[in-house]
Amino acid sequence: MKILIVKLSSLGDVVHAMPAVQDLRQAFPQAQIDWVVERGFAPLVRRCAGVSRVIECDLRRWRKSPFSASTRKAWGSFKAELQSEAYDVVIDLQGLSKSALVAWLAQLTPQGKRYGLANQTEGSSFEAPARWVADVALTLPTHIHAVDRSRELCARALGYAVPKIQSFGLLAPVDPAQAAIINIAADKRFASGSVALVHGTSRADKEWPVAYWVELGKRLNASGYSVTLPHGSDAEQRCANEIAAQLEAAVVWPRLGLDALLDALATCAGVVGVDSGLSHMAVALDLPHVQIYNFDTAWRTGPVAAHQLSVFAQPAPTVETVWQTWLAVSGSVAAQTATAYQPS
Structure with a gap:
């Protein structure tokens, strides 16, 4: 057939x-x-x-x-x-x-x-x-x-029944050159790996405030994670640079094609992102993921796995809500170290 x-x-x-x-x-x-x-x-x-x-x-x-x-x-x-x-x-x-x-x-x-x-x-x-x-x-x-x-x-x-188990079948053989982009955490304080912050989206009304990204990045750094920031436009690159400049351990990726971007994402310990194609790629890669919604549309496009959750609030979810959701999806390592950081 x-x-x-x-x-x-x-x-x-x-x-x-x-x-x-x-x-x-x-x-x-x-x-x-x-x-x-x-x-x-x-x-x-x-x-x-x-x-x-x-x-x-x-x-x-x-x-x-x-x-x-x-x-x-x-x-x-x-x-x-x-x-x-x-x-x-x-x-x-x-x-x-x-x-x-x-x-x-x-x-x-x-x-x-x-x-x-x-x-x-x-x-x-x-x-x-x-x-x-x-x-x-x-x-x-x-x-x-x-x-x-x-x-x-x-x-x-x-004429067949939809299988109970859902699989995306997205293959991501890791390119060592892209892995090197992620692996900035030589310092033992950042041994938990890198978390990609997907801040870019084609719609301005889906964005999350820059100050929130910075606060989330600080919490991740204090919990042993470095932060990586992808971008797909000049405006997104400027935003990524602004966020990275205020964090202890963060790297702004170069502009990557879909192949390289997939390989880079696959090396991450997890992803936090707004509703965007890149966030949906993270879901398909089966990564721990928090998807941020300013609109009540997560029921239609959001993740459904236990280690992939969406958060919704208007005008936007709080940092605390996103952080607690990250702890839920990322497991015990982040949860055990979360108390190391006291937000300013």
Whole structure:
């Protein structure tokens, strides 16, 4: 059986679709599973266990100049690659016009079918063409977690029960060069490892105050952890530098691609972050993680494991709340040393 997954973007949504691939592998061990995704996220999908072929597209860029010679050439190459194989099953996990177009262009075997969403779920985008293009449009519960949305759609499409155990299948072979970036804790006081503080997000209303990050970083340093600060833009780099300058043991990572970023994250003792694609990568890596929400949407996108918890409050969760949650997810080492620090 040949199965094509269509999930183009964004980073967090791509991560949330990975457990569905692991379910498919369990239900159909011999299946070939290919995935169409935006080029920027392709390095991450290549790390998803069970994905045979990653078909890259650049729809976001192509829409900016749809009639240019370069776009027409790139579109033709993408279409040829997409249609180079015929699929028994095409599953549109995104439910948008652009993903419906890709699903429609994909080649089917004589008995092949396209599956997609028949309805919008809470907090998720949905466009009618996704329903029209699908040979079989499936109605899902409107109140459903983003991970469960993809898992349930695949299970209903191919007639198997969703496995009780959830796995992302995200592979992160550690690059020693990236491990060196993290390993700044030669001083025995910071022997617990590094905690990544994911402060950057594409939406300003999801941010956590810089002063809170500094206070959290001080508590981590006092508890034996060094702090590492990733960034994805000049503004985020300035923020990272501001936080690091006020901490005893902190390093600002260089700007990293997804591959290197995955390797770097995998070396961390844990992650504290706002609702962002990078935080969802930490969840997929099964790291101790605290995810910070200024909006009550954690039920839809937040972590669900015992060692991965979300915190929500408005206008923002307090440092104390995040700290206590970190102690809960990180285990006894941090809990035993937490009393060493008395906040100013």
